Amino acid sequence: METICVDDVVIAHVNGTTRSLTPAEIMATLMADHGMTRRTARACLTRCVENNHLAYRQQLGRTVVxxxxxxxxxxxxxxxxxxxxxxxxxxxxxCITMKEGISFGNGTHPTTRLCAEFMTTAHNNGSRWNRALDLGTGTGVLSLLTIKLGCSHVDATEIDPIAMHDARENAVLNGYSHCLHVHHADGFSSVHNYDVVTANLRYPTLISLEDSIHRWTAPTGDLVLSGIKSGEEGRVIEAYASHFDIKAQKTRQGWVGLHMKKSSL
Structure with missing residues (x-):
């Protein structure tokens, strides 16, 4: 495999995981999957860092990539x-300004990109949203994108206090602290209906939230879901079928995204 191709594989591997990988874990993957020596694997990882695609960071007392x-x-x-x-x-x-925090959600994960693609496509096709709900906002990428697309009020929920802090800081950096409101997910409730709801969460959580999401989504409102691994999408579609019509489905690097529309009935 050519050098540039191996580098792309490493970058995609780091971007596509939901957990932080250590250098040793990445090198072990390169040696096992691509037959590299430890020295060559280390050189590949170093090259990706030197070329500013990846970075080392201290997290909970260990070095991660x-x-x-x-x-x-x-x-x-x-x-x-x-x-x-x-x-x-x-x-x-x-341009969306993002601080480099330690929490998950820097916009490079395939699930985030899938949601962003659905949102921008819907906007380009004429969808306009005044009020949005972003469940599991992470560092606020999708919330900020919704505002960039013209939304004037976004409620965002998150369970990780570090991510909540980062999302609020990112709202300030973009000048949107007045319209992005970050809530702890535990106990969140709302009397409002939302024109668009985004939820980048794992599929058991998506299924458990269906009733709440149905109540929160305005009639004919948009629903964008991801965090679903290939093979799991059937269960999610089935759980939402009684209240939502599927408009589009995409797969990226083993992850599935869904764009749905609330039924008018």
């Missing part, structure tokens, strides 16, 4: 993520 945010990242065509110290993109792209 994470996607580097010290560069522009394309979220979807026309939307980029950037750290605070970089200027806004000069190519006309919409």
């Amino acid at each position: 994470v996607p580097s945010l010290n560069r522009y990242h394309s979220l979807v065509p026309g939307v980029v993520l950037a750290p605070p110290h970089l200027p806004s993109s000069t190519d006309g792209s919409c």
Whole structure:
């Protein structure tokens, strides 16, 4: 396998996991799956870090490898993520400023990209949202994108206090603290209906939340789901079938995203 292809595999492997990987775990994968020596595997990982695709970080007393945010990242065509110290993109792209925190949700995971693709496609096809709900917001990527797409009020829920802190900081960095409201997921309830609901959560949680999501979604409102591994989507679609019509389904790196519309009946 050519060097650049191996580097792409490593980058995709780190971007596609929901847990933090140590250098030893990544090198073990390279040796087992690609027949590398330990020295070659270490050189490959070092190259990815030196080229600013990945970064080392101390997390809970150990060194882990994470996607580097010290560069522009394309979220979807026309939307980029950037750290605070970089200027806004000069190519006309919409720029979302993201601090490099330690919590999950920096926008590079396939599930985040799937949700973002559905949202931008719906917007480009004429959908307009005034009020949105983002369940499991992480660091707030999808909430911020919803505001960039014209939403004036977003309620976001999260169970991780570190992610909640990062999401609020990112709202401030983008000048959206007045319209992005972050709530702890435990005990969250709302009397409002939302024009769009996004939920990037694992499938058992999505299934358990169906009744609440049905109540929170406005008639004919949009629902965007991900966090579903290939093979699990049938159970999610079945759980939502009585209240939502499926509009689109996509798979990326073994993860499935769904765009649904609340039935008008």
